[in-house]
Amino acid sequence: MALKRIIPCLLYDGNGLVKTVKFKNPSYVGDPINAIKIFNEKEVDELILIDINASRQKRKPNFDKIADMAGEAFMPFAYGGGVKTFEDFAKLYKIGVEKVVVNSLVQEDPGVIKKTVEHYGAQAVVACIDFKKPLFGSKIPYSYLGKKINYSLTEYAEYLAKDLGVGEIMLYSVDRDGTWEGYDNEVIGQLLNAVEIPVIACGGCGSLEDLKTVLYETNANAAAIGSMAVYSKKGMGVLINFLNRSQVIIE
Amino acid sequence: MIVIVDYGIGNLASVLNMFKKIGTKEVVVSGDKETIAKASKLLLPGVGAFDGGMNNLEQTGLIPVLNEKALKEKVPVLGICLGMQLLSKRSEEGVKPGLGWIDAETVKFDLDPALKLKVPHMGWDYVRVKRKNPLIEMDSKSRFYFVHSYHVKCLDENQSLATSNFGVDFTCMVNKDNIFGTQFHPEKSLKFGMKLLENFAKL
Numbered sequence: 001m002a003l004k005r006i007i008p009c010l011l012y013d014g015n016g017l018v019k020t021v022k023f024k025n026p027s028y029v030g031d032p033i034n035a036i037k038i039f040n041e042k043e044v045d046e047l048i049l050i051d052i053n054a055s056r057q058k059r060k061p062n063f064d065k066i067a068d069m070a071g072e073a074f075m076p077f078a079y080g081g082g083v084k085t086f087e088d089f090a091k092l093y094k095i096g097v098e099k100v101v102v103n104s105l106v107q108e109d110p111g112v113i114k115k116t117v118e119h120y121g122a123q124a125v126v127a128c129i130d131f132k133k134p135l136f137g138s139k140i141p142y143s144y145l146g147k148k149i150n151y152s153l154t155e156y157a158e159y160l161a162k163d164l165g166v167g168e169i170m171l172y173s174v175d176r177d178g179t180w181e182g183y184d185n186e187v188i189g190q191l192l193n194a195v196e197i198p199v200i201a202c203g204g205c206g207s208l209e210d211l212k213t214v215l216y217e218t219n220a221n222a223a224a225i226g227s228m229a230v231y232s233k234k235g236m237g238v239l240i241n242f243l244n245r246s247q248v249i250i251e
Numbered sequence: 252m253i254v255i256v257d258y259g260i261g262n263l264a265s266v267l268n269m270f271k272k273i274g275t276k277e278v279v280v281s282g283d284k285e286t287i288a289k290a291s292k293l294l295l296p297g298v299g300a301f302d303g304g305m306n307n308l309e310q311t312g313l314i315p316v317l318n319e320k321a322l323k324e325k326v327p328v329l330g331i332c333l334g335m336q337l338l339s340k341r342s343e344e345g346v347k348p349g350l351g352w353i354d355a356e357t358v359k360f361d362l363d364p365a366l367k368l369k370v371p372h373m374g375w376d377y378v379r380v381k382r383k384n385p386l387i388e389m390d391s392k393s394r395f396y397f398v399h400s401y402h403v404k405c406l407d408e409n410q411s412l413a414t415s416n417f418g419v420d421f422t423c424m425v426n427k428d429n430i431f432g433t434q435f436h437p438e439k440s441l442k443f444g445m446k447l448l449e450n451f452a453k454l
Contacts, residue, residue: 002374043441071268076396076439096264121299123398196369
C-alpha cells in the first residue's frame, strides 16, 4: 500500500525562496538549489516548487534554473508558476520535472491542460486550488490574479478531476498559509468526498500532530508543508529542515 | 557505455542525473541506432500508455536493434515503469503487442471495492525480493516511488523477482537472464534507487 506523503512546498519569487503569511509579506528564506540538496539528504517524499510571481509578472518559467533544481531532486519534483503553453509543459517534463502544477491556467486555457493530460498522462498534472473565506459566505476558490471563479470549491474540484482529467488536486488555504495553526480539515474532508483523485492538503501545518490529523483522520493522500520546512520553529529563524517521517507516517 | 534509450518518452533527464550523481562515467541518452548498437547495457525508461510506448518504439525504428542487443547479444537491460511493461507480451491498456522479452502480460489492477483503493498506485512503497539477484538485496528495507495503474503479471513465476502490495500482491521487479525491469522509478527513489542503479551499472 502506498504510504501517505509529506511534501515540502517551496515558494520561489524568481530569485530565491520566500515564505508568505496568508499569501502576503514574502520573506527570504534561501537559495532553492541549496534547499533542494538538503531535502534530498533528509529524504523528503516529494518536492513542490511554485514560482509565485511568474503569472503575475507575465514571466515564463526560468527553465535553466528549473533544470538545475530538478537535477538535484532525486525524488518526484513538481513545478508550478507561469506555465501557459503545451510547449512549456513539454520543456518542463524534458528537463526532469515529474509533475506540473497549474493554477491560473485553469481559467485562462483549460484546453492546454486537457491536451497535456492526454499526451503525458494525468499523473503529470496537478491542479492547485487556492481557497479563502470571503467577508460573507463560505470558503471559495481564490484567484490572486483578480478573476472571479464562479464555482463552489467542490464544483471546481469536480471540474478539474472529471472535465480536465488532472491527476491530483492541491488544496491551498490562503487564510492558514504561514500561520502554523493547522490545516483546514473541514474543507479538505469535503473535497476528498467530492473527487476520486488524490488530494494534497496545503496551508497551515504547524506540528506533527497537524500532519497526523490531516493524513490519518481527515485522510488526505498527501500533506504539503511550508513554514515547517523552512523555519526552525514558529517565530524563529530560517532553517531548511524536514521532520522525522517515522514520527508521522504509519507503515 | 550504458545507453538510456530515447524513444520520445520517459524521464530521460532524471535517469541521466541519477547515474551522474552516483558517478557513472559512461552513460548517455540516445535514440540513435548506431549508438544503441554499441551499448554495453541498455536502459528503457517510459511514462504513459502502452500503445503510445510501442508506437514510439516502432516509429523510431529501434525495435530490431533492441531485439538484437537484448535477445542475441544479451546485454544487461533494465526497463523502468512503462519500460518494464513494454518488456511483456501484451497489455490490457492497449491493443499493440509488447516486446515479449519476458513471459508476462500487463493487466489492470483488480481491486476489491471494500478496500476503497483508487488507481493509480502512487507513492512510496516497500518491496519483497523473492530470490538472490545482482540488483537488490534479499531482505531489502528499501522503499521506492511508484506511480502506475497497470501491473505486470508473470506467466512464468520464476521471472517475478520482487513483489509489492496494492490491495493485492503484484510483481514489481522482473528478471529473465540479462533482462531486468522495475515497475517503480529508481531515478526518483533517493538513495534506494541510487543503490539499484549502481548495481545495474556494475553488472
